[in-house]
Amino acid sequence: MKNPIFTFVPLALLTLSHAWAAELVYEPFNYTAATGVTSLAGGSGWNAAWTQDGSSGVISSAGMSYTDSLGNVLTVSGLGMETTGSATTRNFRTVSGGPLTDVWISFLYRLPASNSLFEGVSFYRGSTALFSISNTSVDTSSSITLGNSVTPANVNTLKGVFGTTHLVVLHLTEGGTSPDKVEAFIDPPFAAIPSQPDGTIQAANFNFDTVRIAGQNGATLFVDEFRVGSTFADVTPHTPGGDPDTDGDGLTDGQETVLGLDPFVSNAGLVAAIKANPDYFGLYDSAGMLQLTNGGVVLPQTGNDPVGFTFEVQHSTHLSTWPPLETFTRSVVLPGGKNFLRVTLDNP
Structure with missing residues (x-):
């Protein structure tokens, strides 16, 4: 005798599936505070240490953190980097396996105060500047700008607050026969892959192999937790918060x-x-679920308690009365989100 057990949910549920792949590049700036960034070689996915053209940025005294609008907390480590200096700071680092395309990029970004100087994170292929996230030299507001250095065009995301840590997420898509595209998402929640960018630019070729962090005339920008990955999930590792x-x-x-x-x-x-x-809507309520016996018995769960059931093996010598021969009692803990259990009886 076998007794197959089936579990059901009373209403249809939608789930989100992430195609988990791999984090390709990571820089947590896990160094000693007040150290110049030049020659530091931590993190992963890089093929060389940080270099400089001009002055060097420095490691901040504290790292940055970020919590999204749903209470999810970004995974962080180490300290951070700032472009503070006595002159223009420009630090470059080249990724392994480049040029990269069809990737997601994320980093933390905080602009402390208004000025008319360039501070930003830029992306290059060799010595060719391609695109950037920055405070431009012609904008004294706190707005974060997505810039295109190939075909001059700047897109103001209309997002950004002085002194506030923002999560910048970029999605680079290779266009094939069409132009490549970079989409910018500012402070997206981690619960779903973002679909409505705060800014978009397009050009013939955005494949990059080098990252630059710069501050004009030593102006300060704080940057931390730089990541490149194959998926949105790769660049937004986090601890779930309250929902x-x-x-x-x-x-x-x-x-x-x-x-x-x-x-x-x-x-x-x-x-x-x-x-x-x-x-x-093609769904079932509790009463409807109990009617889906299909030759078995459907039992509902009460609260979060296990579903208990008892069945008897009966016998008879004259087929008019059936006293029990043996009694079986079971208590089954249902998987999370399941509310019904069906028991069927089948002779082998």
């Missing part, structure tokens, strides 16, 4: 982000309509 339901509609902010909804606009009416009319 509140800001609009009180029964869906957490993280769930709404994954579903493309606004966490600040209630969907309570739609949720109630789905629950009241599950058949409209």
